[in-house]
Amino acid sequence: xxxxxxxxxxxxxxxxxxxxxxxxxxxxxxxxxxxxxxxxxxxxxxxxxxxxxxxxxxxxxxxxxxxxxxxxxxxxxxxxxxxxxxxxxxxxxxxxxxxxxxxxxxxxxxxxxxxxxxxxxxxxxxxxxxxxxxxxxxxxxxxxxxxxxxxxxxxxxxxxxxxxxxxxxxxxxxxxxxxxxxxxxxxxxxxxxxxxxxxxxxxxxxxxxxxxxxxxxxxxxxxxxxxxxxxxxxxxxxxxxxxxxxxxxxxxxxxxxxxxxxxxxxxxxxxxxxxxxxxxxxxxxxxxxxxxxxxxxxxxxxxxxxxxxxxxxxxxxxxxxxxxxxxxxxxxxxxxxxxxxxxxxxxxxxxxxxxxxxxxxxxxxxxxxxxxxxxxxxxxxxxxxxxxxxxxxxxxxxxxxxxxxxxxxxxxxxxxxxxxxxxxxxxxxxxxxxxxxxxxxxxxxxxxxxxxxxxxxxxxxxxxxxxxxxxxxxxxxxxxxxxxxxxxxxxxxxxxxxxxxxxxxxxxxxxxxxxxxxxxxxxxxxxxxxxxxxxxxxxxxxxxxxxxxxxxxxxxxxxxxxxxxxxxxxxxxxxxxxxxxxxxxxxxxxxxxxxxxxxxxxxxxxxxxxxxxxxxxxxxx
Numbered sequence: 001x002x003x004x005x006x007x008x009x010x011x012x013x014x015x016x017x018x019x020x021x022x023x024x025x026x027x028x029x030x031x032x033x034x035x036x037x038x039x040x041x042x043x044x045x046x047x048x049x050x051x052x053x054x055x056x057x058x059x060x061x062x063x064x065x066x067x068x069x070x071x072x073x074x075x076x077x078x079x080x081x082x083x084x085x086x087x088x089x090x091x092x093x094x095x096x097x098x099x100x101x102x103x104x105x106x107x108x109x110x111x112x113x114x115x116x117x118x119x120x121x122x123x124x125x126x127x128x129x130x131x132x133x134x135x136x137x138x139x140x141x142x143x144x145x146x147x148x149x150x151x152x153x154x155x156x157x158x159x160x161x162x163x164x165x166x167x168x169x170x171x172x173x174x175x176x177x178x179x180x181x182x183x184x185x186x187x188x189x190x191x192x193x194x195x196x197x198x199x200x201x202x203x204x205x206x207x208x209x210x211x212x213x214x215x216x217x218x219x220x221x222x223x224x225x226x227x228x229x230x231x232x233x234x235x236x237x238x239x240x241x242x243x244x245x246x247x248x249x250x251x252x253x254x255x256x257x258x259x260x261x262x263x264x265x266x267x268x269x270x271x272x273x274x275x276x277x278x279x280x281x282x283x284x285x286x287x288x289x290x291x292x293x294x295x296x297x298x299x300x301x302x303x304x305x306x307x308x309x310x311x312x313x314x315x316x317x318x319x320x321x322x323x324x325x326x327x328x329x330x331x332x333x334x335x336x337x338x339x340x341x342x343x344x345x346x347x348x349x350x351x352x353x354x355x356x357x358x359x360x361x362x363x364x365x366x367x368x369x370x371x372x373x374x375x376x377x378x379x380x381x382x383x384x385x386x387x388x389x390x391x392x393x394x395x396x397x398x399x400x401x402x403x404x405x406x407x408x409x410x411x412x413x414x415x416x417x418x419x420x421x422x423x424x425x426x427x428x429x430x431x432x433x434x435x436x437x438x439x440x441x442x443x444x445x446x447x448x449x450x451x452x453x454x455x456x457x458x459x460x461x462x463x464x465x466x467x468x469x470x471x472x473x474x475x476x477x478x479x480x481x482x483x484x485x486x487x488x489x490x491x492x493x494x495x496x497x498x499x500x501x502x503x504x505x506x507x508x509x510x511x512x513x514x515x516x517x518x519x520x521x522x523x524x525x526x527x528x529x530x531x532x533x534x535x536x537x538x539x540x541x542x543x544x545x546x547x548x549x550x551x552x553x554x555x556x557x558x559x560x561x562x563x564x565x566x567x568x569x570x571x572x573x574x575x576x577x578x579x580x581x582x583x584x585x586x587x588x589x590x591x592x593x594x595x596x597x598x599x600x601x602x603x604x605x606x607x608x609x610x611x612x613x614x615x616x617x618x619x620x621x
Contacts, residue, residue, distance in 0.1 A: 002544050003611030005604055013604050016596065017491055020498040026109040026120040027497060031264075032065060032077040033084035034106035035091060037099050039073075050074065056094050062087045075106055102271075105264040121500040123263060124508030124582060125249070125447055127456050130263040131271050134443035137256050142228035142437035143173065143221055149328065150214065151175055153195050156357060163188050166209070174215035185210045196220070225255065228437040233258055236275055258439070263506075275439075281414075283325040283358075286369035286401060287318040309373060311398045319371050319398075324361055329354025335423035338415055344423035345415045355410030363407040372400040372414045459512035466516050467493070470523050478530050480620035484605045485526035488597040492522045495593045496586065510583035518590025521565070525598035529554045530621055543616040551603055558599065562591050 037053065050067065053074065057064060064087065065077040078084045084103060092101040105128065107120050125132060147170055154175065155168050165188070166178040177192075179185040182205075189201060189212065198220055202213040216224070233250055236258065240248045249261035265271050287306045296302055297316050309317050329350045338345040350358060362370075376395045400414045470489065474482035496515060500507060533550030541549065566588060573584035610616050 002548050003607045005607050005611075009600070010604060013601055016495065020491070020495040022113075022116075023118055023498040023501050024494050026107065026113050026118045026501060029108045029110070029120070031105040031120075032079075032108045033081045034078065034104050035076045035084060035088050036070075036102045036104045036106075037074040037076065037091065037095065038102070039099055053091065053095075056090055057087055060086065060090050062090065075104075077106055077108075102265065119501060119504065121497065122504055122506040123456075124506050124511070124579075125261045125263045126509045127459070127507060128263045129447045129453075130261065131265050132443075132445040132447070133260040133262075133271075133275070133441050134253065135258045135260060135439045136442050137229055137232055137258065138438045138440065139225050139228065139256050142224055143216070144170075145228075145328075145437065146216065146220075146224040147173070147175060150195065150199075150216075153353065153357075154192055154214070156360075157191050157195060158188060160360065161187075161191050163191065171213065174213050177212040177214065179210040179212070182210050185212055188212060229256065229258070232437065232439060236260060240275070257442075281325075281327040281330070282323050282373045282375060284319040284321075284323060284371050284373060285365065286371050287320055288369055293318050309371070309396060309398045311401075317371060317398050317401060319373070324370070325350075325354060325358050329357070335420060336413075337420070338413065341415065343415055344420045345413045346423050347411065347413045350410045352410070358412075359407060359409045362404050366404050366406060368404055369401055370404050371398050372402075373397070374399045455509055459509060462516055463493075463512065463519065466519050470519060474523060474526070478526075478621055480609065481526075481530050481533075481606070484602050484609075485523055485530070485598070487605065488526070488601045489519065489522050491601060492590070492593050492597040493519070495597065496590050499589050499593065500586070505585050505589075506582060507586070508579050508582040510579040511586040514583045514586030515590060517587060518594060521562070521590065522594035522598055525554075525558045525562070525594060526602060528558055529599075529602070533619070533621060537619065537621075543610065543619045546619070547606060547610060551599070555599065558595070562595055566591050 053076070054067075057076070062083050063079070064083065065079055067077075068075050076087065078087065088101055088103050091099075095101060109118060109120065151168050151170065154177065158165055158168075158177075163184060164180075165184075166180060168175060168177050170176075177188065179188065185203065189203075192199070192201060192212070192214060198217050200215045200217060202215070204211045204213065229252060233252060237248070237250045240250065240260070240262065248263070249259065251259050253259045260275065262271055287303065289303075293308070293316050296318060297308055302308055302318070305321050306318050307321055309319050311317060330348055333346055333348050336345055336347055337343070374397050402415065467489070471486045474485050474489075476482070478485065493515070496518060499505075500511075505511075529550050532554040533546045536546035536549045537543070569584045569588040569591065573581050573588070576584060610619070
């Protein structure tokens with residue numbers, strides 16, 4: 001028997017179509033306006049806090065559809081954007097300093113679909129609406145911080161080698177070191193050279209003093225600028241997680257700018273507040289000579305070289321002003337359980353410079369108390385005299401005080417954390433570090449949901465118009481075979497949408513263009529097959545033999561055409577930017593699915609109509 005599929009092929013086709021329809025289904029349910037409430041600290045959202053939020057909304061007369069926990073955050077859904085905006089304002093003012101309140105859009109997928117991980121595909125900024133920022137990094141500050149780091153290293157190295165100097169100061173883009181003799185200066189040169197072989201050292205004399213001027217090479221400045229840009233991108237990417245944005249775009253733009261796109265976020269002030277919040281660590285020594293800390297706090301007079309800090313429980317600690325180590329030296333941080341105390345801890349790795357500096361310091365301070373200070377800087381929006389103003393707030397907390405038991409090196413751990421969640425979040429913040437240099441928003445665009453809806457409608461209409469025109473042409477020109485191709489084309493669209501949803505790929509306007517192109521390419525394969533069948537019929541072959549030959553002989557042509565297009569799509573994805581990548585993804589998926597539906601799918605239906613033992617005199621083609 002020719003033109004007869006085995007049972008397993010039909011089962012495969014039906015399985016693909018069933019799974020495709022199932023995972024494309026979440027896209028029909030739309031999204032609810034929502035508010036995402038995230039704790040500023042790593043604690044879980046407890047029932048008391050939820051009750052407080054419920055009471056705030058009830059007292060304000062704001063009706064909500066539901067609340068749900070999402071990864072230690074609380075999502076509150078609303079029926080309309082008016083309720084969402086009102087709730088966001090009320091909760092933002094009432095929960096300031098404890099929670100981040102961000103407006104968002106939440107998928108309204110039924111629970112039974114969520115249980116099998118059914119999710120709608122992500123929509124890009126141009127379809128969903130959201131916020132676009134273009135940020136510029138202050139590279140002068142980045143270079144200044146690099147010079148500050150060298151100043152600290154130079155002072156430490158000269159002190160270790162007992163080389164006396166009369167001052168180490170920044171002089172524009174260079175470091176000037178003053179000595180009282182040429183002999184001492186000559187001893188300092190090799191010590192400073194060892195810090196970085198690439199730095200430029202210039203000797204000079206003036207008014208009986210001897211100077212060394214240390215400056216960075218252009219290569220070192222470029223490296224510092226690149227590092228600042230990359231570290232800021234990493235920091236911003238981690239901070240954006242607090243907004244609950246499904247598919248943010250954070251990418252480098254030129255040599256000093258960063259593009260940040262937040263689809264679904266509707267409050268630019270809140271977004272800027274969170275993007276400006278950063279965290280780092282400082283390690284300082286505890287001043288154990290002045291034991292009466294309460295008296296120092298009440299009098300307000302601190303001993304020279306010290307400062308009062310506070311633990312999270314509010315108790316004061318007197319620390320020395322000199323910073324032993326900063327978070328700039330941290331290369332990696334991970335959360336874990338301390339095997340000795342069975343308490344949460346964060347394991348920290350330092351770079352070579354930080355490890356050497358920390359090791360040299362701790363060897364002289366065994367049995368002394370050391371404090372870990374957690375520092376977070378964030379921008380808050382407060383209402384002052386009836387006007388909303390931005391205020392930069394710096395929070396400094398002592399999270400751990402411990403006695404140095406032995407000389408420490410590049411790897412150590414900090415304890416004193418309340419939960420594993422807090423340890424995890426702290427490790428995450430430390431891995432990203434603080435902003436390496438300040439950022440300034442030089443361009444800001446807010447794309448409203450209504451504009452996104454217009455784009456979706458226009459894109460949807462373009463797909464439908466192209467789809468209908470192809471359906472009509474195929475049905476008129478190829479009759480029953482054309483109707484089979486139309487069925488395959490419809491199923492192809494369903495499978496493409498399902499794959500975009502399963503992969504959680506972001507659909508943008510260029511992505512919709514890729515789908516429209518896929519519609520044409522999907523039917524193109526059937527045109528090649530059907531024309532080949534017609535040719536076989538014209539040379540006198542039987543209908544059954546013509547069907548078999550048409551599919552077999554057209555396959556190589558179809559494969560060649562699709563493979564070359566797939567290669568082009570891969571190149572576009574590899575070298576293109578965000579929108580181009582979206583086009584390449586949908587085009588690639590469309591090529592793969594059309595090969596399945598246009599060849600295997602249509603062949604299965606044609607075999608059911610004409611195949612097997614059926615005696616066919618004429619084909620409706």
